[in-house]
Amino acid sequence: MSYFKEFLHDLKPEYSVMIEDDDKVCYAYLLIDNEIVGDVWLYNTMKSPVEAEWHSPDNLPFLNPIEFIKENIEPFDDETNININWNSENKVVAQIYISNRLIARLSEGDFPGGSSLVIKDGPLAKVI
Template sequence: MGYFDQYINEEEPAFSVVIEDDDKVCYAYLLEGDQIVSDVWLYNSIETPESVDWSNKEDLPFVNPKVFVKKNIPPFDESTHVDVRWGVNNSKIYAELYSSDTLLVRLEVGALPGWSTLVERDGPLALVYRV
């Protein structure tokens, strides 16, 4: 089924957030124009694996293995309400994504990866977001 949506920053329209689920894994991307300036893992659409072979580029985009995942939320669909809240921190644009008033992730220009409330330890796909 998959999922794709884009949210434009009304005050700074060069910036947008794209959420993309390819039926394997879902990521959020902060774009400036057509360039990705931040990314973060949102959830695994498939069963969360025990481990991942990070060196196998054929597996891109990577799912997040169990060692990092604190909570794997249900996949987004047309009925999922996503709220993107924009801000500026030290002159850097950021976006926080909420679903059902629950903070999920934070993307910020230059943060590769961004932060997530859904991971329990820092990893290559998301850093722990302590709020």
């Protein structure tokens, strides 16, 4: 079952976080005025590959391979408790929480953003 939801910044409505699970993989995107300015891998819906598939753009969106994954969480649905904590000191930072657990962090220019679900930095997520 696919999942798609957008979360708006209350004080800066030009900012939002979009979470998309296309039944293959789930990513979060930071948007400014509906333009993607950051992204991060959240989980694989399909079986995690042993070898990276980012050698070919035909594989977009990319699954994260096993060697990078610390934890592959359950797919989101409408009952998933997702909260976005917006921080705006020097720049806008969106922290993504699932049931009060920080799982990802995004700010403008993060390609990729940070994730607590990876064990090492890679092209889809960096360790936080």
